[in-house]
Amino acid sequence: MSSIENDFLKKLSEQASSQITDQLNTGILILDSQFNIVMWNRFLQVHSDKAVAANIGKSVFEVFLELPQRWLTRKLTSVLQLKTPNFCSWQQRHHLFELPHTRPITTDSEFMAQNCTFLPMETDGEVEHVCILIEDVTDVCHYQGQLQQALDKLAMISRIDGLTQIYNRKHWQESLAQEFAKAKRHDKQVSLIMFDLDNFKHLNDHYGHQGGDKVLIDVSDTVSNLLRVEDIFGRYGGEEFAIVLPETNLAGAQELAQRICKTLAVTPMHYKDSVFNISVSVGVAELKDSDTDYESLISVADSALYLAKSNGRNQVCTELDLDSTQQKSA
Numbered sequence: 001m002s003s004i005e006n007d008f009l010k011k012l013s014e015q016a017s018s019q020i021t022d023q024l025n026t027g028i029l030i031l032d033s034q035f036n037i038v039m040w041n042r043f044l045q046v047h048s049d050k051a052v053a054a055n056i057g058k059s060v061f062e063v064f065l066e067l068p069q070r071w072l073t074r075k076l077t078s079v080l081q082l083k084t085p086n087f088c089s090w091q092q093r094h095h096l097f098e099l100p101h102t103r104p105i106t107t108d109s110e111f112m113a114q115n116c117t118f119l120p121m122e123t124d125g126e127v128e129h130v131c132i133l134i135e136d137v138t139d140v141c142h143y144q145g146q147l148q149q150a151l152d153k154l155a156m157i158s159r160i161d162g163l164t165q166i167y168n169r170k171h172w173q174e175s176l177a178q179e180f181a182k183a184k185r186h187d188k189q190v191s192l193i194m195f196d197l198d199n200f201k202h203l204n205d206h207y208g209h210q211g212g213d214k215v216l217i218d219v220s221d222t223v224s225n226l227l228r229v230e231d232i233f234g235r236y237g238g239e240e241f242a243i244v245l246p247e248t249n250l251a252g253a254q255e256l257a258q259r260i261c262k263t264l265a266v267t268p269m270h271y272k273d274s275v276f277n278i279s280v281s282v283g284v285a286e287l288k289d290s291d292t293d294y295e296s297l298i299s300v301a302d303s304a305l306y307l308a309k310s311n312g313r314n315q316v317c318t319e320l321d322l323d324s325t326q327q328k329s330a
């Protein structure tokens, strides 16, 4: 091939790569080993609104003041020294360059989310330049955020009882299992309150199922307001509720149980034009060294609850009352 043909092909190749580079929907920025700008493509010019010519030869940190200088210097230095590419995803850093995004969607940030790739550029066996590729991933970031929100909502829904908006039995029981294991491992106290509405069937018969539902909602709200944030309140079954009380002994749990019982007895319930009172029977149990599983805690609290029912309802019984009843009948 003649030297004229050679020069022609070289020129054609340079022009072709420059045209392609300018058509790309990815930012290209080339720096020398001192991190001075050697070139950037049209994408970066359009999005940064900075003219190329005026900035060639300047330090990248002088032109893009927003860049995290220490972090990026370390990253670029390692690319130059190790001669291997490096990467920074939008999940690690939402963006490096403050380029406004142009998507017709609302996002949390006014700037374009970016995946940045750092490439060592080899000339004659030496790496003296580094190329930064800036990929616009604003859409990915936006849809990923929406997906995460939907997943969080689903996870929440799967834990919540649809009627009362407190924890459902499955989640409540899982939480009890966790608290039981924690208390055993760290030798901590944990107590359990279970309560059941009295004569709820009569109430349902009188006010209808919707009236009953309204009472279940109002009872849940009233009790929720009496609890600490650490307490785990759930709907155990139809009109039966349960509360796990971490780091609480029997006396503390009994005090709260009395407060719940008395508060509900004096809180008027409203349904349509009717105002009426309800009551609950409550059972209380505390974790003992001999308990090998959390089910035994439920079983003792449940037995105490049924003792409260058989003793006349609208009252609190604890595992101590169970013991004295057993002693009397022995």
Ligand SMILES: Nc1nc2c(ncn2[C@@H]2O[C@H](COP(=O)(O)OP(=O)(O)OP(=O)(O)O)[C@@H](O)[C@H]2O)c(=O)[nH]1
Pocket (backbone or CB within 6 Å): 163, 196, 197, 198, 199, 200, 201, 202, 204, 208, 209, 210, 211, 212, 213, 216, 237, 238, 239, 309, 313
């Ligand atoms: N409205 C409504 N009623 C429910 C729900 N779940 C269970 N029930 C009703 O709760 C009533 C429970 O009745 P029982 O188990 O006989 O208990 P009770 O009438 O409360 O009597 P004691 O517990 O002995 O005081 C039944 O009529 C169930 O149909 C619910 O989600 N909504």
